[in-house]
Amino acid sequence: DRIARHIAPIDAAWQMEFSHLVALPERMTTVQETFADTGGLHAAAWFNLLGEVQLLYEDVGRHNALDKLIGALLLSGQLPAKRGGVVVSGRASFELVQKAARAGVPLLAAVGAPSSLAVASAERFGMTLIGFLRQDRCNVYCGEQRILFTGSTATSL
Secondary structure (H helix, E strand, O other): OOOHHHOOOOOOOOOEEHHHHHOHHHHHHHHOHHHHHHOOOEEEEEEOOOOOEEEEEEEOOHHHHHHHHHHHHHHOOOOOOOOOEEEEOOOEOHHHHHHHHHOOOOEEEEOOOEOHHHHHHHHHHOOEEEEOOOOOOOEEEEOHHHEEOOOOOOEEO
């Protein structure tokens, strides 16, 4: 909690179409070259507001994949990363939420479940947190104001 106190709430007032959001897992899979060969790597991807994957990093550890992605954003001068979001191939832990918030990322989406501490932290940081991201649906745990729900089957919790 000591570290979390030093993370400023994220101020990003943009909105993203739900259809762009749910297209991310498939778009991410098409870019995951090593996963296609091995079937056993995690990925973290940076996407723009149109749901286009801009950067993707893979690693056996989901934390390492996110660290690589944030490092690349830092080195390219794109931090704080307020004009897009991050999608991860695994579940959303508190640590992943904290890392994303520290990088200024307003939206973190995961194909797996978030922990209760991840949800509470994302809410505290002013982030949008998505879990169980699938081709046609997802759960929105907090920050639903950034998603445009037009004819969607999303669940806001």
